[in-house]
Amino acid sequence: MKSVSATPGSPAPVKNAEAPAQRRVGERLDDQPPVPLLGKIQRQLHAHPLLGPTAVLILACVVFTAMVGPRFIDPLNVSLILQQVQIIGMVGIAQTLIILTAGIDLSVAAVMVFTTVISGKLAAEAGLPAVVALVIALATGAACGFLNGILVTRFRVPPFISTLGTLSIFTALNLLASGSQTIKANVLPDLLLWPGETFRVLGAPVTYGSILVLLSFVAVAFILKRTAWGEHIYAVGDNAEGARLSGIRTTRVLLSVYVVAGIICAIAGWLLIGRVGSVSPFSGEGVNLASITAVVIGGTSLFGGRGNVLGTLLGALIIGVFSNGLTLAGVDVLWQVFTTGVLVIVAVGLDQWTRKVAG
Amino acid sequence: MTSNPTLTTQPILQARNLVKRYGHVTALAGADLTLYPGEVLAVIGDNGAGKSSLIKALSGALIPDEGEIQVDGATQKFRSPLDARSAGIETVYQHLALAPARDIAANLFLGREIRKPGPLGWGLRLLDHKKMRSETARIMGDLGLLTIQNIGQAVETLSGGQRQGVAVARAAAFGSRVIIMDEPTAALGVKESGKVLDLIAGIRDRGIPVILISHDMPHVFEVADRIHVQRLGRRIACVQKTDITMNDAVSLMTGAQTPPAGHDPEALPARLAVR
Known part of the structure; x- marks a missing residue:
């Protein structure tokens, strides 16, 4: 409103001399006058946060196909990439929910592995039915999330610190419960190994686990967009005090997010058993940071309130495509690590820049 | 309330003797507030006079240590903003x-x-x-x-x-009963402020009373019916806009002047009383 009056309304003689300075001081970027190309890109990225990661993913696929030939887009290889990213993807869903509330969860991988040890022990050694073992594992995940949530909401410990602490606690519990021993596939019930089972699509084996991950992404994306709970997660992450004053029970929302994240980590644990084919207290290495990387590359803001779980799917796929493509191209493994680092920094930089649209 | 026909209007919102302490700091020291249907009541006061605390108590964002809040004659105990909202009180916070x-x-x-x-x-x-x-x-x-x-x-x-x-x-x-606005024009330019003042008048004309907290005397004098002066945690005066000049209002606010003897802070707004 203001800008319209500011430019044409000012007295004619001094207009040219004063207009630019005036606008810089008083105005935000929501005015109508011509926007330079860079500004247009910035606005598009702000309005469509999935644009960036989608472009990167497509570009990466094209480049790697050009580099290593058609075997990169072979159904077999695509299925392999899906299997490789399913764990990061599933944990990434949990991480996205937390980061949307302007939090962070460093304990996700520890929760995941801890729940695999619980279900493995209960099924293989205590002789409980597989379903019961699995349900108890999910409940354990929920309990871990509840502990994180209580620390964050009730005791007001910043998420970074609470989950750093629980990371150690859950890791220790995991080693204590497992006695640092691996439980082999031959003593595990079929149900726990089910996510690793395959069926054939276009002649390529596809695991049930990868399908479960894709379905979870769609389900959570729907929940975030269409339910009051989803709306409140965004509001709490965007402006916690404002959300509280608007009548949203912010502590309840936060607590529920941590609990749900814990349950999702337990589901990721189930996928992990299927993927590895055993229960090992030392599996899932690197998943913690990879999940945060997937969220960030996917365009979700570390400052909370903006982003999308489908971005995390893209982020996880980007990580998978880079690591798979670079391996096929025979590039040193260290360059994969290097590339991931660059991607994270670029993604966060881009987020900082696009958020400036708000002024 | 039956004896005098001009006093049939009951306050829609009334605060009595609100007290709020934060350790050694007393934000509210027995503050009162009376709001009648159909009026715009401006609340003015120096920094630290307890304006914000008063408003937070009325909107449920703060729980007073002592005192009573009545909406339409019924005592309310607001434990959260939700409670105030369900009683029909909406607040536009300064940071929105x-x-x-x-x-x-x-x-x-x-x-x-x-x-x-x-x-x-x-x-x-x-x-x-x-x-x-x-x-x-x-x-x-x-x-x-x-x-x-x-x-x-x-x-x-x-x-x-x-x-x-x-x-x-x-x-x-x-806001079905009361709308509270905390410094709605503080961050705005002249033109946009005018628009917000029009909005306030429009809301009043639709029959919903407005409490307006503002530092801006011209804005206060433009839309308010009565002016509630908050000082040192309590209401020291509440005067008809027509009975006071801007300078006097500022003097009251800063304590340079005391309220005129015999003034009634509960008096009906002049615009409504003559109706």
């Missing part, structure tokens, strides 16, 4: 309490989203985005705020005045 990355419709219905009818709504808590958008367009239109083109636009891409408009529209849409 909006979610900047969310769109206008989402902000208008923040915390009381419209759900889909039937089990989808109360069971799965599915939202009715379509209805919220159309309602938003209607509410914004009613208030003459449809200069904002796109209901789906993120609030952070709006100008300061437009954001204020969204916050006011939200209060106006849901």
Whole structure:
């Protein structure tokens, strides 16, 4: 409103001399006058946060196909990439929910592995039915999330610190419960190994686990967009005090997010058993940071309130495509690590820049 | 209340002897406030006079240590902003309490989203985005705020005045009894301030009383019926706008002047009493 009056309304003689300075001081970027190309890109990225990661993913696929030939887009290889990213993807869903509330969860991988040890022990050694073992594992995940949530909401410990602490606690519990021993596939019930089972699509084996991950992404994306709970997660992450004053029970929302994240980590644990084919207290290495990387590359803001779980799917796929493509191209493994680092920094930089649209 | 025909109007909102202490600091030291139906009551006071605390107590954002709040003659104990809202009191906070990355419709219905009818709504808590958008367009239109083109636009891409408009529209849409506005013009330019003052008058004309907290004397004198002067945690005066000059109001606020003897802080607003 203001800008319209500011430019044409000012007295004619001094207009040219004063207009630019005036606008810089008083105005935000929501005015109508011509926007330079860079500004247009910035606005598009702000309005469509999935644009960036989608472009990167497509570009990466094209480049790697050009580099290593058609075997990169072979159904077999695509299925392999899906299997490789399913764990990061599933944990990434949990991480996205937390980061949307302007939090962070460093304990996700520890929760995941801890729940695999619980279900493995209960099924293989205590002789409980597989379903019961699995349900108890999910409940354990929920309990871990509840502990994180209580620390964050009730005791007001910043998420970074609470989950750093629980990371150690859950890791220790995991080693204590497992006695640092691996439980082999031959003593595990079929149900726990089910996510690793395959069926054939276009002649390529596809695991049930990868399908479960894709379905979870769609389900959570729907929940975030269409339910009051989803709306409140965004509001709490965007402006916690404002959300509280608007009548949203912010502590309840936060607590529920941590609990749900814990349950999702337990589901990721189930996928992990299927993927590895055993229960090992030392599996899932690197998943913690990879999940945060997937969220960030996917365009979700570390400052909370903006982003999308489908971005995390893209982020996880980007990580998978880079690591798979670079391996096929025979590039040193260290360059994969290097590339991931660059991607994270670029993604966060881009987020900082696009958020400036708000002024 | 039956003896005098001009006093048949009961206060719609009344605060009695509110006290709030933070350790050694006393934010409210027995503050009173009386709001009549159909009036704009300005609350002025120096920094630290307890304006914000008073308003927070009335909007449920703060729980007073002592004192009583009555809405329509019924005593209310607000434990949270939700309680005040369900009693029909809406507040436009100075920092607006909006979610900047969310769109206008989402902000208008923040915390009381419209759900889909039937089990989808109360069971799965599915939202009715379509209805919220159309309602938003209607509410914004009613208030003459449809200069904002796109209901789906993120609030952070709006100008300061437009954001204020969204916050006011939200209060106006849901405030059935009282609307409280904390410094609504503080961050705005001349033109946008004028628009917000028009909005306040428009809300008053629709029969909803407004409490306006402001530092800006010209704005106060433009829209207010009565002026409540807050000083050192209590109401030291509440005068008809027509009975006081801007200079006197400032003198009262800073303690350079004491209120005239025999003035009645509970008197009906002149504009309504002569009706």
